[in-house]
Amino acid sequence: MSETQDFEALTRYAKAFTGLTPEREACLLEVSEQLQPLLATVTDKFYEQLGHIPETAPFLEGRVDTLKKSHLAWIQSLFTGPFDISCTELMYKVGDIHVKVHLPVEFMAGAMSMINNELILLVIEQFADDQEKMALVLTSINSITSFSLFVMQQSYQESTVAEELDKFLRISGMSRVLFTNLANAYSD
Amino acid sequence: MRADMLSTILNELNGSSADIEASAIISTDGLTMASALPEGFDEDRVGAMSAAMLSLGDRTASELGRGTLDQVLIKGESGYVLMAYAGSESVLTILAKTNAKxxxxxLDVKRAAEQVANLI
Structure with missing residues (x-):
């Protein structure tokens, strides 16, 4: 995980973009009790759908049960918080791990789209009688899943660049200090 | 003191041939130790670029089975850049004219590199 990342700033930045406001955070906490028992189904359906995409197979083989546990814990945390720097750090770490296991970048956005689709159906079913509440829950869920994706993509991008730089340094034989001095010499 | 001695080596090197237009001694990390560069040359860039090229040359020689690197020579439209190790921790770079011998x-660079290596 990045040692130089300013997670407070990243949290503010991600919240500003995704509209994860205190009101929406409160909404997620409020509906948590009602939705928690149903979230395992979302995880099951998510992995069932992934199973129909041939490109995901190498990343799932023999690991589905373990992955499901992590996924369910994460999806439950979307409704329990805290929606602070610790949440950002966790998602940043997830993005970093995705680079280390060479997960294609499009998997993150694709997976989040699948999860959102399932959660939307769930919310419509649960809050059909209260349109106003339903709208708030939907926008809140959209905000928190977008927040997660935003941070993961940020991390993914930075980890990818770091990994490529490591590879370049290894191949070229250049030391990190030399690379830094070279970059500094051309910084303006 | 050592900086003065390094500068003396460079001035003698530049004076040994009218074909040598500039020279510099650089750490393998790309930081300039001494230089005799014409006006307009950025010491930091010459230093970092030279060390980077030598490092890449070192790696290329090794990867392509050419053994230990002796020097890196670049020929451009307006002349040459020659880089050679001066000991294990420094690099001697010279810029020479297009029609240089x-x-x-x-020979001059090899001698100067040995002097630098002994000094450092």
Whole structure:
């Protein structure tokens, strides 16, 4: 995980973009009790759908049960918080791990789209009688899943660049200090 | 003191041939230790670029089975850049004119590199 990342700033930045406001955070906490028992189904359906995409197979083989546990814990945390720097750090770490296991970048956005689709159906079913509440829950869920994706993509991008730089340094034989001095010499 | 002695080596090197236009001694990390560069040359860039090229040359020689690197020579439209190790921790770089007598320059650079290596 990045040692130089300013997670407070990243949290503010991600919240500003995704509209994860205190009101929406409160909404997620409020509906948590009602939705928690149903979230395992979302995880099951998510992995069932992934199973129909041939490109995901190498990343799932023999690991589905373990992955499901992590996924369910994460999806439950979307409704329990805290929606602070610790949440950002966790998602940043997830993005970093995705680079280390060479997960294609499009998997993150694709997976989040699948999860959102399932959660939307769930919310419509649960809050059909209260349109106003339903709208708030939907926008809140959209905000928190977008927040997660935003941070993961940020991390993914930075980890990818770091990994490529490591590879370049290894191949070229250049030391990190030399690379830094070279970059500094051309910084303006 | 050592900086003065390094500068003396460079001035003597530049004076040994009218074909040598500039020279510099650089750490393998790309930081300039001494230089005799014409106006307009950025010491930091010359230093970092030279060390980077030598490092890449070192790696290329090794990867392509050419053994230990002796020097890196770049020929451009307006002249040559020659880089050679001066000991294990420094690099000697010279810029030479397009019609330079390379044989003499190789010799002068080798001597100067040995002097630098002994000093550092």
């Amino acid at each position: 390379l044989g003499l320059i190789f």
